[in-house]
Amino acid sequence: MPDAVFAQAIGMCSAVLLLSAVLLVWRRAQVSALPLLALQGLVLAALVAVMGIQQGSPELLAIAALVALFKGIAIPLALARSARGEFGGAPLINTATSLIAMAALTALAYAVSSPLDALGSGPTIQAIPIGIALVLFGFLLLVTGRHAIAQLIGFLVIDNGTATVAILSSGGVPIIVELGVFLDVLLVILILYVLTGRIQDEYGNADLDDLTELHD
Amino acid sequence: MSATAASLAFIQIVVMVLLTPLLIGLIRQVRSLLEGRAGAGVLQPWRDIRKLFGKEPLRAPGMSWVQAVGPVVLATSSLLLCALIPLVGTVAFPLIPDDLFVVVGVLLVGTVALALVGLDTGTAFGGMGSSRHMMIAALVEPTVLVAIYALSVPIGSSALSQIVNSKIESPVTVASPVSLLVLVALSIAVIAETSRMPVDNPATHLELTMVHEAMVLESSGRDLAWLELGSWLRLGALLGLIGSLAIPWGLAVEIAPIPLLVGSIMLTIKLTVLGCILAIVEVFLAKLRLFRVPELLAGSFVLALLAVTASYLTVPA
Numbered sequence A: 001m002p003d004a005v006f007a008q009a010i011g012m013c014s015a016v017l018l019l020s021a022v023l024l025v026w027r028r029a030q031v032s033a034l035p036l037l038a039l040q041g042l043v044l045a046a047l048v049a050v051m052g053i054q055q056g057s058p059e060l061l062a063i064a065a066l067v068a069l070f071k072g073i074a075i076p077l078a079l080a081r082s083a084r085g086e087f088g089g090a091p092l093i094n095t096a097t098s099l100i101a102m103a104a105l106t107a108l109a110y111a112v113s114s115p116l117d118a119l120g121s122g123p124t125i126q127a128i129p130i131g132i133a134l135v136l137f138g139f140l141l142l143v144t145g146r147h148a149i150a151q152l153i154g155f156l157v158i159d160n161g162t163a164t165v166a167i168l169s170s171g172g173v174p175i176i177v178e179l180g181v182f183l184d185v186l187l188v189i190l191i192l193y194v195l196t197g198r199i200q201d202e203y204g205n206a207d208l209d210d211l212t213e214l215h216d
Numbered sequence B: 001m002s003a004t005a006a007s008l009a010f011i012q013i014v015v016m017v018l019l020t021p022l023l024i025g026l027i028r029q030v031r032s033l034l035e036g037r038a039g040a041g042v043l044q045p046w047r048d049i050r051k052l053f054g055k056e057p058l059r060a061p062g063m064s065w066v067q068a069v070g071p072v073v074l075a076t077s078s079l080l081l082c083a084l085i086p087l088v089g090t091v092a093f094p095l096i097p098d099d100l101f102v103v104v105g106v107l108l109v110g111t112v113a114l115a116l117v118g119l120d121t122g123t124a125f126g127g128m129g130s131s132r133h134m135m136i137a138a139l140v141e142p143t144v145l146v147a148i149y150a151l152s153v154p155i156g157s158s159a160l161s162q163i164v165n166s167k168i169e170s171p172v173t174v175a176s177p178v179s180l181l182v183l184v185a186l187s188i189a190v191i192a193e194t195s196r197m198p199v200d201n202p203a204t205h206l207e208l209t210m211v212h213e214a215m216v217l218e219s220s221g222r223d224l225a226w227l228e229l230g231s232w233l234r235l236g237a238l239l240g241l242i243g244s245l246a247i248p249w250g251l252a253v254e255i256a257p258i259p260l261l262v263g264s265i266m267l268t269i270k271l272t273v274l275g276c277i278l279a280i281v282e283v284f285l286a287k288l289r290l291f292r293v294p295e296l297l298a299g300s301f302v303l304a305l306l307a308v309t310a311s312y313l314t315v316p317a
Helices: A003-026 A033-055 A058-083 A095-112 A114-119 A123-144 A148-170 A175-203 B002-034 B044-053 B066-084 B100-120 B124-152 B160-169 B171-175 B177-193 B221-246 B257-283 B290-313
Strands: none
Touching (some): A003 A033, A033 A058, A058 A148, A095 A114, A114 A123, A123 A148, A148 A175, B066 B221, B100 B221, B160 B171, B160 B221, B171 B177
């Protein structure tokens, strides 16, 4: 792949990641957040695939296929099945405030990643702050979400962010480590998924404000 | 140099005046067809505007000169916008720079003229429409400024013709992250600025929800014709700007008959495609509550801001 095309592909993927994260925070209380999550997973897979083609490594291509399968299709589908309509109560801070907070978090991500300039100035290094911004967005979603599924989405965005940083900074970690982390995340998602279902069956909804007191 | 630039400006104005009523007719026709109505035909806006120009304006006693001057100011500012934005070709003007800030300033002059026309009649609906319009304008202008500023960072110039020129020269930058974020932000801003669907319903007959229509309720005859033509030209010019930034190829970089012809045809195609997309999207949207409009515009502003951050990031070291 020519360098200019590679730079374009990396730039485009990271831009769509950022765009999908912004739209995700925007629409997080609605079911339309799940297609955005799927889009983010697919773009992450595309990013891994671009790195794989550039380095000519079949391992990365296999990881890309796995990421597309799980993050792009399986997890959003599972969440969509358990969501059933709106995600309950409004988030703790309103949308306009959280959008402005996102702008501030992006600036923060760029500020803290300035030491990364020491790694060089390729297109992959320049896109790392976007991964860090994704992690911060995920924390924002986790902290301000009221509903179990909204928090799960936040958790997944954090995971997407760390995966982005890993793939961009080191060209991907060894496949064993990658698979280990991947299975960990999958396990956590499944546990949370089952837990959410139980909460929903027990209380009728999964609004976490109802879980502040202990019951017999 | 100034003669060629003037001729380009003249051509752009003529093409836009011919095209925009057809664009509006196309948007209405596509909407009608999708909603299962027959529609009035693509030429209906032309017929309307011809009829209105032939009628004398009726002005209530107590209306001031603003009622007569405002519509002409709006139309003039829109014509100036058509001349300044690189729609058919990209030639810089020596006298009036086609600078980003000049363009946004001209846009704002038209907005204020329209709001004054709405206020001048002293009716409740006119004032309500004007105040809503100014609120939206205050939220939209920063987005437009910041979004195009993001495109101007790598080039080092805020002249629109140079931005588009550099895109023609290096097609790689057309698909960059900055362009993507800017186009999304700019599209939302343009839809809000020209009173299109999620922000204002252009086909409404319910005064309480109107924004643009409320301001022109009391105008009639020639006044209304100028107001309508001015608003349509604004929509056409801003859609053309999005088209030029998204697909810069085909724009004339020199003043010669063939490039100008190609540029005009490309502009027609781009406006047709954008008009159809706008109409199709509008059919599937419900009007947003007025108090949720700032949320939408805050979102577009954040996207523009992210574009600026990303543009500083991707400057080649």
